[in-house]
Amino acid sequence: MNDDIQKKRHEYSLKELNEHDVNPDPFVQFDTWFKIALDADLPDANAMTLATVNSDGKPTARILLLKDYSKDGYCFFTNYRSKKGEDIELNPFGAMVFFWPQLEKQIRIEGRIEKLNPEHSSVYFMARPVGSRRAAAVSPQSTILTSRAELENAIEKFKNEYGDEFNRPDYWGGYKLIPNKFEFWQGRESRLNDRIEFVIEKENWRFHRLAP
Numbered sequence: 144m145n146d147d148i149q150k151k152r153h154e155y156s157l158k159e160l161n162e163h164d165v166n167p168d169p170f171v172q173f174d175t176w177f178k179i180a181l182d183a184d185l186p187d188a189n190a191m192t193l194a195t196v197n198s199d200g201k202p203t204a205r206i207l208l209l210k211d212y213s214k215d216g217y218c219f220f221t222n223y224r225s226k227k228g229e230d231i232e233l234n235p236f237g238a239m240v241f242f243w244p245q246l247e248k249q250i251r252i253e254g255r256i257e258k259l260n261p262e263h264s265s266v267y268f269m270a271r272p273v274g275s276r277r278a279a280a281v282s283p284q285s286t287i288l289t290s291r292a293e294l295e296n297a298i299e300k301f302k303n304e305y306g307d308e309f310n311r312p313d314y315w316g317g318y319k320l321i322p323n324k325f326e327f328w329q330g331r332e333s334r335l336n337d338r339i340e341f342v343i344e345k346e347n348w349r350f351h352r353l354a355p
């Protein structure tokens with residue numbers, strides 16, 4: 144057993160989350176907490192973990208950046224041929240987790256995942272800096288490379304061929320996760336944390352408290 148890790152203890156004491164201060168609309172509650180995280184100037188406040196499941200029922204999780212959100216869903220951008228792209232193709236459900244340690248807050252969202260429409264993906268692609276656009280177009284995300292040089296050479300070749308003017312490739316774009324569940328978690332003293340879960344029933348959201 145690792146003694147150093149076992150002795151590591153942090154008391155959560157910053158805030159509370161009560162039934163009377165949670166917004167009955169989980170999209171509004173998300174917006175409130177997300178803006179607190181943005182205003183706190185946290186590094187990568189829009190970073191979250193996305194878990195997907197493959198055709199054998201095995202989960203994979205990775206960090207992604209949330210790039211947009213509304214009642215339509217929570218959006219991220221990636222390579223459609225990546226591991227996550229393959230998972231989503233076969234099993235279009237996922238789970239997102241945001242954790243802001245400085246705020247002692249966690250948000251979990253679960254739901255169905257759909258591709259964004261191609262126009263939306265293209266608008267976002269064209270708004271990216273050219274280097275990021277080139278990387279998205281050239282990198283065969285999640286495939287094995289023989290070396291870093293292989294990737295750098297492919298970037299150089301692409302630069303020579305297309306310069307700075309090229310469109311979004313059809314294998315790169317956005318997805319949205321359409322929530323059917325949210326959980327808002329606020330750390331409290333002695334691990335008696337507040338957890339408010341929202342579920343949708345007949346198109347109405349209702350919430351309840353979960354045991355920590």
Ligand SMILES: Cc1cc2nc3c(=O)[nH]c(=O)nc-3n(C[C@H](O)[C@H](O)[C@H](O)COP(=O)(O)O)c2cc1C
Nearest residue numbers: 187190205206207208220221222225226227228285
């Ligand atoms: C802070 C951070 C932000 C990231 N943002 C993205 C992103 O927005 N899109 C993306 O495809 N990968 C992003 N990645 C890389 C992913 O974690 C992952 O390595 C990649 O998407 C391949 O995942 P997959 O093999 O499961 O498909 C990010 C990684 C980190 C650490």
